[in-house]
Amino acid sequence: MGTIWEEAKKQIRGEIPNTSFSMWISPLNFLEKSARTGVLECPNKFSFKWISENYLAMIREKLCTIGEKDYTLSLETKALKRGTPVPRTVRDSRQLPLPHANSPNLLGRKWLNDDFTFDRFVVGHCNEFAYSASRAVALGDHWPYNHLYIFSSTGLGKSHLSQAIGHSVLEENRNRKVCYITAEDFVNEMIFALRNNRIDQFKNKYRRSCDVLLLEEIHFLSGKEKTQLELGYTLDALSNDHKKIIFTSSLLPKDIPNLSRELSSRLTSGIITTLEKPDFKTRLKIIAKKAQEQGLTLSEEIIHLLSRHLTRDIRQMESALRCVKAKSDLLHATIDRDLVQEVVRCHVSAERAISMENVEKIVCTYFKVDPLLLRSKSRKKIHAFPRNVYVYLCRHHTEHTVEDIGRSINRKHSTVLYASEVIEHKIQIDGKIKNQVNFLEKKLKEILQ
Numbered sequence: 001m002g003t004i005w006e007e008a009k010k011q012i013r014g015e016i017p018n019t020s021f022s023m024w025i026s027p028l029n030f031l032e033k034s035a036r037t038g039v040l041e042c043p044n045k046f047s048f049k050w051i052s053e054n055y056l057a058m059i060r061e062k063l064c065t066i067g068e069k070d071y072t073l074s075l076e077t078k079a080l081k082r083g084t085p086v087p088r089t090v091r092d093s094r095q096l097p098l099p100h101a102n103s104p105n106l107l108g109r110k111w112l113n114d115d116f117t118f119d120r121f122v123v124g125h126c127n128e129f130a131y132s133a134s135r136a137v138a139l140g141d142h143w144p145y146n147h148l149y150i151f152s153s154t155g156l157g158k159s160h161l162s163q164a165i166g167h168s169v170l171e172e173n174r175n176r177k178v179c180y181i182t183a184e185d186f187v188n189e190m191i192f193a194l195r196n197n198r199i200d201q202f203k204n205k206y207r208r209s210c211d212v213l214l215l216e217e218i219h220f221l222s223g224k225e226k227t228q229l230e231l232g233y234t235l236d237a238l239s240n241d242h243k244k245i246i247f248t249s250s251l252l253p254k255d256i257p258n259l260s261r262e263l264s265s266r267l268t269s270g271i272i273t274t275l276e277k278p279d280f281k282t283r284l285k286i287i288a289k290k291a292q293e294q295g296l297t298l299s300e301e302i303i304h305l306l307s308r309h310l311t312r313d314i315r316q317m318e319s320a321l322r323c324v325k326a327k328s329d330l331l332h333a334t335i336d337r338d339l340v341q342e343v344v345r346c347h348v349s350a351e352r353a354i355s356m357e358n359v360e361k362i363v364c365t366y367f368k369v370d371p372l373l374l375r376s377k378s379r380k381k382i383h384a385f386p387r388n389v390y391v392y393l394c395r396h397h398t399e400h401t402v403e404d405i406g407r408s409i410n411r412k413h414s415t416v417l418y419a420s421e422v423i424e425h426k427i428q429i430d431g432k433i434k435n436q437v438n439f440l441e442k443k444l445k446e447i448l449q
Contacts, residue, residue, distance in 0.1 A: 004071075005030045005038075008062040015058070017125075023132060024051055037072045046139035048077045050132075112180055116163035122289055124282025127157060130273035134161040137244055137271075138168035147239070147270020149218075150248045155313030156275040158248040162214050165246055169212050176211040183220035187227050207237040212244040218267065219251040223258035235266045245270070278314070280396055283307040286314060290321050296328075301401050302340050308396065309344045320347045337401070354397045354444050356408050362443050363390045366436075375410050389437065391416050392423035397444050 013021050028051070029041040040059070042048040052075060063071050118138075123131050130150060137148045148165075150158040166178045181189075193202035206213065213234075221228055238245055253259065253267040278286060284307045291298045298306075310317045323343045328335050364371050367386040374387050387409060394405045395416075406416045426433045 004066055007066055008059060011062045012058060017128065020132065024055060039074055039076050042075055042077045044140050045077055046136060048075055051075060112163045112166050116160045117167050118164045121157065121160055121164060122282065122286045124278055124285065126276040126278050126282055130161060130275050133271050133273050134165055137246065138165040139172060145271050146242060146244045148246045149267055149270060149272045150275065151252055151272060152275030153250055155315040156277065157314060158275055159216060162216060162246050162248050166212060166214050177209055178212045178214065179206065179210045180214040182216045183218050186215065187224060190227055190230060206234045210238065210243065213238060214246045216248045218247045218249045219256045222256050228260050228263045232263050232266060277311065280307055283310065287317055290318055294321055294325055296321060296325055298335060302335060305337065305340055305399065309348050316347055320344065354447055356394050356398055356400055356405065358444065358447055359390055359393045359398065362440055366440060388419040388423050391419040393440060393444065395420045
């Protein structure tokens with residue numbers, strides 16, 4: 001059966017990102033109990049929970065594909081005794097609200113935001129690794145990495161992940177001491193301690209009374225030599241005691257000016273993760289979730305319209321949704337296309353719009369087909385594929401509705417949605433098609449320049 005497991009791992013490797021495979025699948029230890037029963041041993045409780053929620057069904061599916069349909073597979077953690085019954089699935093992974101807004105175990109000068117928890121963080125390709133690493137650091141007591149550096153531009157969720165770690169640590173063990181503080185406050189607190197002969201109290205607070213240090217905006221320490229030196233000693237003390245340390249910054253350590261080599265080395269001693277701007281699919285999920293949280297009921301057309309235009313950061317999306325809600329409530333107006341477009345114009349710089357005619361011209365020129373064939377009833381691949389690409393590009397790069405796109409090629413609403421989904425799927429599995437679509441998208445963007 002060990003050979004079967006290796007074959008299943010090969011198949012899984014081809015379907016998930018390399019970072020996810022290395023982090024979750026590779027560390028699993030296969031234990032065969034009998035000819036038809038086996039156990040995957042997880043390195044810790046967090047790994048057990050994450051794999052149960054995200055990968056166990058896939059693993060079982062791969063075993064069926066290989067031919068092991070009747071094989072019984074379960075999970076265990078190394079921390080548990082073999083005789084201890086282990087639940088096969090996690091019934092409810094939703095993180096509970098935490099009633100510790102004024103907890104004495106929060107040592108920093110700032111309280112954690114109750115909204116910044118893992119269950120409220122929207123995960124996509126742009127942030128999957130940062131999210132996974134943050135959860136692993138928060139909940140994996142046996143995780144080999146206790147230092148995490150979260151890098152991103154403003155408004156992309158680094159503070160959300162940092163504070164979510166603090167929430168999770170306190171949820172797991174209310175006796176843990178969590179210190180959440182910005183680098184600026186750290187500097188000011190140190191100066192105050194020096195001026196008032198309280199430096200020993202300052203050192204004790206951060207070196208001996210802290211289990212988890214969440215230090216935001218680390219780039220603020222640029223040029224502050226004494227503070228960098230003190231922080232370096234603090235980090236050494238925490239590291240020696242295997243405490244968790246999380247940094248956030250809008251700059252990578254190598255790009256922070258006037259940062260000492262010693263502190264830069266300490267900042268890069270753990271995992272460095274990056275949060276990118278959310279892609280279109282992730283923006284769809286973010287806007288849908290934020291709208292639900294604000295009590296807004298938005299149609300699929302409106303969500304797509306907002307997702308196409310609100311591309312800067314998450315704060316921009318939240319602001320636009322608040323404006324949509326305010327206009328709807330105060331003016332007693334229906335949330336329709338005109339209202340949303342008016343809000344969008346207030347949040348997005350004016351730019352030339354891409355039309356369906358622009359898309360049609362580029363697609364027909366590239367695939368060498370007559371525009372009339374896009375509107376024909378032909379189902380031949382040489383006609384259907386360019387038509388599907390045209391639909392996909394129109395949905396992602398124009399302001400037109402699904403109905404508008406359908407009318408332009410004499411197709412129904414459902415056909416347009418299916419055509420777009422076909423291309424989205426092929427982009428994920430076929431590198432040639434992905435390159436073709438990327439090339440056409442580049443050509444469309446050149447229209448705006």
